[in-house]
Each structure stands twice: as structure tokens, then as C-alpha cells.
Amino acid sequence: METQQGAIQQVSMQDLDTLANTAADVLAQVRDAMIEPHPRKVAPTFSSAAIADLCNVNKTQIKYLTQKHDLPAGQKQEGSKAKEYSLQDAITWVNAIAKRPSRPNGTDGKVLSVCNYKGGVAKTSTTVALAQALTLRGLNVLVVDCDGQGTATQLLGISPEQDVEIEQTIMPYIHGDMPDLHYAVQATYWQNLSIIPASSGLLAAEFAIPAKAMSQRGFRFWEMLKAGLQPLRQDFDLILIDTSPSLSHLTVNAMIAADGLLMPCPPDALDFASSVQFWGIFSELVEGLPDAKSKRYDFISIIYTKVQANEISRLVKTWMKQAYGAHINGIEIPDSTAARTASAQLKTIYDLSKPDGSAEAYRRYKDPLDRLADYVLDQLAIAWSKA
Ligand SMILES: Nc1ncnc2c1ncn2[C@@H]1O[C@H](COP(=O)(O)OP(=O)(O)OP(=O)(O)O)[C@@H](O)[C@H]1O
Ligand SMILES: [Mg+2]
The missing domain is CATH 3.40.50.300 (P-loop containing nucleotide triphosphate hydrolases)
Structure with a gap:
């Protein structure tokens, strides 16, 4: 493949194949760098405010609801009073507290x-x-x-x-x-x-x-x-x-x-x-x-x-x-x-x-x-x- 600037380039099928392979290698390296540890992504964490938001309750009710319904209490963060909840915790909270529509038993998705x-x-x-x-x-x-x-x-x-x-x-x-x-x-x-x-x-x-x-x-x-x-x-x-x-x-x-x-x-x-x-x-x-x-x-x-x-x-x-x-x-x-x-x-x-x-x-x-x-x-x- 002629690469001189301004020159008309002709591209053979072999050039195209090389181009595709080089591009695939570069993309694989970029992906590896982005999705560490390869290849899995990790789910986010949630603050108490985010949990309250998802459950349509006030943040001040979180402590009381945790005890009343025996819900996940979240992890204390080092050097801070703030709690951090996992995605699994968030879904447990939503299922217990948020009054949202759900699929009736026996009904198809x-x-x-x-x-x-x-x-x-x-x-x-x-x-x-x-x-x-x-x-x-x-x-x-x-x-x-x-x-x-x-x-x-x-x-x-x-x-x-x-x-x-x-x-x-x-x-x-x-x-x-x-x-x-x-x-x-x-x-x-x-x-x-x-x-x-x-x-x-x-x-x-x-x-x-x-x-x-x-x-x-x-x-x-x-x-x-x-x-x-x-x-x-x-x-x-x-x-x-x-x-x-x-x-x-x-x-x-x-x-x-x-x-x-x-x-x-x-x-x-x-x-x-x-x-x-x-x-x-x-x-x-x-x-x-x-x-x-x-x-x-x-x-x-x-x-x-x-x-x-x-x-x-x-x-x-x-x-x-x-x-x-x-x-x-x-x-x-x-x-x-x-x-x-x-x-x-x-x-x-x-x-x-x-x-x-x-x-x-x-x-x-x-x-x-x-x-x-x-x-x-x-x-x-x-x-x-x-x-
Ligand atoms: N709200 C947004 N503001 C700016 N960029 C956006 C927004 N939503 C999507 N994009 C960007 O637009 C690009 C195309 O988005 P996406 O892949 O979701 O579109 P698509 O319709 O599925 O494309 P395709 O037709 O190729 O499947 C992506 O780079 C994405 O980051
Ligand atoms: Mg798409």
C-alpha cells in the first residue's frame, strides 16, 4: 500500500486484511485496558440517598426501615460515616420497600x-x-x-x-x-x-x-x-x-x-x-x-x-x-x-x-x-x- 501523502493509493484485498487485523489488535488492547480485571465489569455501589431515592422514601427513614424489615445495612466507608450499598443490596431494598408495579403471578413477561x-x-x-x-x-x-x-x-x-x-x-x-x-x-x-x-x-x-x-x-x-x-x-x-x-x-x-x-x-x-x-x-x-x-x-x-x-x-x-x-x-x-x-x-x-x-x-x-x-x-x- 502506497502511503506517500497526496499519492493516489491502491488498496489490495491483502492490505484490507492487514488493516482489519491491525485494527482488531488495537481494539483488543484498548478493551483490555478499559475493562479491568478482564473481561468483567463491576456493578456500581449506592449511597443511602440513592437507596432512599430508589425506594421513594426519605433518607432519614433508612435507619428505621433497616431494622424494621431486617434489610441490608450497607458497608461503612473508612474515615466517613457514609454507608455504601451493593447493587444486590439496592435490589433487596427495592423489592421490600418500593411500591412499584410488578408482574402478576402466572402472567407472561x-x-x-x-x-x-x-x-x-x-x-x-x-x-x-x-x-x-x-x-x-x-x-x-x-x-x-x-x-x-x-x-x-x-x-x-x-x-x-x-x-x-x-x-x-x-x-x-x-x-x-x-x-x-x-x-x-x-x-x-x-x-x-x-x-x-x-x-x-x-x-x-x-x-x-x-x-x-x-x-x-x-x-x-x-x-x-x-x-x-x-x-x-x-x-x-x-x-x-x-x-x-x-x-x-x-x-x-x-x-x-x-x-x-x-x-x-x-x-x-x-x-x-x-x-x-x-x-x-x-x-x-x-x-x-x-x-x-x-x-x-x-x-x-x-x-x-x-x-x-x-x-x-x-x-x-x-x-x-x-x-x-x-x-x-x-x-x-x-x-x-x-x-x-x-x-x-x-x-x-x-x-x-x-x-x-x-x-x-x-x-x-x-x-x-x-x-x-x-x-x-x-x-x-x-x-x-x-x-
Ligand atoms: N444522549 C447522548 N448524548 C451524546 N452522545 C450520545 C447520547 N446517547 C448516545 N450517544 C453516543 O452516540 C453514539 C451512538 O450511540 P448508540 O450506540 O447507543 O446508538 P445506536 O443507535 O445503537 O447505534 P447503531 O445504529 O450503530 O446500533 C455512541 O457513541 C454514544 O455514546
Ligand atoms: Mg446499536
């Missing part, structure tokens, strides 16, 4: 897909943050990574290229080697949050699914994920599917498997235009699938993400409100340095025990995510009450 065929609109950040926030509201959550990029897998502490064998992804089920997706569920470093991981091997699904549809007459190729996830609904209150930036066979499967859809969309003219196209193509696609037309969603919500405080974004929000009406749930996640700082360390905001930088920026980003978790929990409670 719900499936939510996060989708938008535009790339980089915060699908994965939203999926993982929402999953974490909902475990802190007492739910048992499964994230299904249906994107070969494996970003959700990575954020949940598993390196898609280093730690994930193709047998651990949805692929054996897609190939028909497994009866359902139970085999692929893995625990993560975060209590009550499991994952079905992804790796780049998921790209093969885009060939395997149509091949199966061609070879088996009447095969309902759009309902594969739905069928594979069905038995898991007893084990999980919520199954959250992260999709790739495309309307691929897997994305369509994720949308058909879902009881609810969440679309993160920045209020930007091009992102808005692309979202309109997305709904158009999806609805046309569904029209062509036998029986899919009768499908009902519990809810479809569009969330403003990466919102910038400027005139253009205010204008596009008015168009989006006109276009999507009640499907705009009013939650605005700002474009935030706190989001960028967290993801530069392969973390979400919920992985941080305390603000990493400005406390104000941390709160401005985390508050709307908390409200999104409350909103989703309310939607689930409504759907469970009708089940």
Missing part, C-alpha cells in the same frame, strides 16, 4: 424492541440503560442483542469478538439446531440482568432466514424470534431486544416478536425523514405477511434522543409531534457530555456510582432515563392488568 434503521440514534445506549434502570425498579430483565456489532453485549461486559462463540448467540436457534432460545441466556455482572449476546456471526442470519423460507413452504420466517422467545417470557418480566441499524430479517423478527416498540430518534430533519421512511417500509412489509396484519402492539413510543438545545431541534420536534401525535411520549434525552464520557469507558450512566465530571450534566442525562424507565414500567403494568 413482555417483549420490547428498540428500533430505528438510522445508525447512531442511541438505540443501544437506551436499551442497556433502560434494562439497568428497570432492574432497579424490581424487574428481572433479559437483553437480546440482535445486532452483529454487539454493542449491547460489549456494554454488558462481554466482548463480542473475544468472548462470544457463535454457539452462544441466537444463531443455533436460527439454524434450527435448538428448539428455543433458553440455551443462549447468560448472566451478566449486573444482578437480575441477563443477555443473549451477539457477535459478527449474526450477519449469517440474513442468509439463513430467507434460505429457510425458500426451502420450507409456509414457513413463518418472520415469527422465528417470537417463537424462540416465547418460553423465556415465564423467566423474565421484560425482554428488551436491541436491533441493528437496518430493516433486516432480524429487525423485522424483533419487531414482530415485540409487544411494544421504542424508537429513539434525534429531533433532526434527516433523522426524522428517515424515521418516516422506516415506518412506511415496515407497514408495507407487514401488509405482505399473512396474519401479521392482525398484530396489536401494547404501545409504540418515540423518544427524542441526543436533543440539542437549539432552534432547529425545537422546530423538528413540532414536526415530529404533528407526525407521530400521542406516540411521542414527551421524554427528551439531551445530547450530553455525560453520555459520551460514560460510553468512552464502555459504560452507561447507571454503571457510575457517582458523577464522573459535572454533577449537573450527570443529572440532566440520568433524570430523563429514569423517567423513561418509569414510563415503560407504567406501560407494562397497564398491559399486565389487561392480560
Whole structure:
């Protein structure tokens, strides 16, 4: 490969191979440095104020409630009177004290897909943050990574290229080697949050699914994920599917498997235009699938993400409100340095025990995510009450 500046470069397939290998080596080193001790992440700790917040009680009640309900008392910090609670402690507290809706006995868990065929609109950040926030509201959550990029897998502490064998992804089920997706569920470093991981091997699904549809007459190729996830609904209150930036066979499967859809969309003219196209193509696609037309969603919500405080974004929000009406749930996640700082360390905001930088920026980003978790929990409670 000619590297002289200004010269026209020709790149052979061998150069490309070298480039891919060098880049993979560099990324592996960066990951090793970031996720110490390799490869596991650690869950955050919680202050008494954070526990009180999660349980909707006053901080002054913590001592009394600890004794009354025999709850975890937290660890004293050296040189300070402050207590520190583990994630397990926090979940124990929430389950005992917070009066939040939960899945009635005998009712199936719900499936939510996060989708938008535009790339980089915060699908994965939203999926993982929402999953974490909902475990802190007492739910048992499964994230299904249906994107070969494996970003959700990575954020949940598993390196898609280093730690994930193709047998651990949805692929054996897609190939028909497994009866359902139970085999692929893995625990993560975060209590009550499991994952079905992804790796780049998921790209093969885009060939395997149509091949199966061609070879088996009447095969309902759009309902594969739905069928594979069905038995898991007893084990999980919520199954959250992260999709790739495309309307691929897997994305369509994720949308058909879902009881609810969440679309993160920045209020930007091009992102808005692309979202309109997305709904158009999806609805046309569904029209062509036998029986899919009768499908009902519990809810479809569009969330403003990466919102910038400027005139253009205010204008596009008015168009989006006109276009999507009640499907705009009013939650605005700002474009935030706190989001960028967290993801530069392969973390979400919920992985941080305390603000990493400005406390104000941390709160401005985390508050709307908390409200999104409350909103989703309310939607689930409504759907469970009708089940
Ligand atoms: N609120 C935010 N403010 C600033 N940056 C953000 C915010 N949310 C996400 N990002 C950044 O935007 C980038 C894309 O986010 P993310 O991976 O969640 O999007 P995505 O829609 O899943 O992307 P893809 O389409 O590639 O799957 C990441 O670098 C992330 O850190
Ligand atoms: Mg993503």
C-alpha cells in the first residue's frame, strides 16, 4: 500500500486484511485496558440517598426501615460515616420497600424492541440503560442483542469478538439446531440482568432466514424470534431486544416478536425523514405477511434522543409531534457530555456510582432515563392488568 501523502493509493484485498487485523489488535488492547480485571465489569455501589431515592422514601427513614424489615445495612466507608450499598443490596431494598408495579403471578413477561434503521440514534445506549434502570425498579430483565456489532453485549461486559462463540448467540436457534432460545441466556455482572449476546456471526442470519423460507413452504420466517422467545417470557418480566441499524430479517423478527416498540430518534430533519421512511417500509412489509396484519402492539413510543438545545431541534420536534401525535411520549434525552464520557469507558450512566465530571450534566442525562424507565414500567403494568 502506497502511503506517500497526496499519492493516489491502491488498496489490495491483502492490505484490507492487514488493516482489519491491525485494527482488531488495537481494539483488543484498548478493551483490555478499559475493562479491568478482564473481561468483567463491576456493578456500581449506592449511597443511602440513592437507596432512599430508589425506594421513594426519605433518607432519614433508612435507619428505621433497616431494622424494621431486617434489610441490608450497607458497608461503612473508612474515615466517613457514609454507608455504601451493593447493587444486590439496592435490589433487596427495592423489592421490600418500593411500591412499584410488578408482574402478576402466572402472567407472561413482555417483549420490547428498540428500533430505528438510522445508525447512531442511541438505540443501544437506551436499551442497556433502560434494562439497568428497570432492574432497579424490581424487574428481572433479559437483553437480546440482535445486532452483529454487539454493542449491547460489549456494554454488558462481554466482548463480542473475544468472548462470544457463535454457539452462544441466537444463531443455533436460527439454524434450527435448538428448539428455543433458553440455551443462549447468560448472566451478566449486573444482578437480575441477563443477555443473549451477539457477535459478527449474526450477519449469517440474513442468509439463513430467507434460505429457510425458500426451502420450507409456509414457513413463518418472520415469527422465528417470537417463537424462540416465547418460553423465556415465564423467566423474565421484560425482554428488551436491541436491533441493528437496518430493516433486516432480524429487525423485522424483533419487531414482530415485540409487544411494544421504542424508537429513539434525534429531533433532526434527516433523522426524522428517515424515521418516516422506516415506518412506511415496515407497514408495507407487514401488509405482505399473512396474519401479521392482525398484530396489536401494547404501545409504540418515540423518544427524542441526543436533543440539542437549539432552534432547529425545537422546530423538528413540532414536526415530529404533528407526525407521530400521542406516540411521542414527551421524554427528551439531551445530547450530553455525560453520555459520551460514560460510553468512552464502555459504560452507561447507571454503571457510575457517582458523577464522573459535572454533577449537573450527570443529572440532566440520568433524570430523563429514569423517567423513561418509569414510563415503560407504567406501560407494562397497564398491559399486565389487561392480560
Ligand atoms: N444522549 C447522548 N448524548 C451524546 N452522545 C450520545 C447520547 N446517547 C448516545 N450517544 C453516543 O452516540 C453514539 C451512538 O450511540 P448508540 O450506540 O447507543 O446508538 P445506536 O443507535 O445503537 O447505534 P447503531 O445504529 O450503530 O446500533 C455512541 O457513541 C454514544 O455514546
Ligand atoms: Mg446499536
